Amino acid sequence: MSAGCREELGPVQYRTTRVTGIVRAGSQPVGGGWVEFHPAEGTVGNLRSAPVAPDGTFAVDRVPVGVNQxxxxxxxxxxxxxxxxxxxxSPxxxxxxxxxxxxxxxxxLEEAIRFSKTRPGGA
Known part of the structure; x- marks a missing residue:
């Protein structure tokens, strides 16, 4: 079995941070489900996810530094x-x-309004 590039070069190193936050729909917390951070726009790293607590809060470790979707x-x-x-x-x-x-x-709700304004035919 031959080694792949990752084994030959070693793991890719990238900077990370911890992210905490809250999800709301207007003034109401949205609890349940999962939040996912995907590196975007040239950011190097791995997908990170965490559950959203009943009070709308979340905490995610090792999120790549840079732009994330x-x-x-x-x-x-x-x-x-x-x-x-x-x-x-997601926008x-x-x-x-x-x-x-x-x-x-x-x-x-704010994000949905912002998204609708950027779409063709949006407000």
Missing amino acids: VGFQDLPVDPALGRIFRPLS IRRTLIEGPPARIEIDL
Whole structure:
């Protein structure tokens, strides 16, 4: 069995940070489901995910520093709203920096409005 590039060169090193936050729909916390951080726009790293607690909070370790696409799976929200924020198609981006844990707040209603304005025929 021959070794692959990863074994020959060693693991790819990348900077990471811890991310904590809360998910809301307007003023109401959205609890349940999963949050996923996917490296985007040239950011190097691995997908990181964590459950969303009943109070809407989450904590994710080892999230790549740089631009990340933030998506959600199995949120207890209207299916039309949930479809917008599926992992790999979510319009939400957050730039994370190295240092103390990042804290982010995501309001799904605000993000949906922002998304609708960027689509052809949007407001």
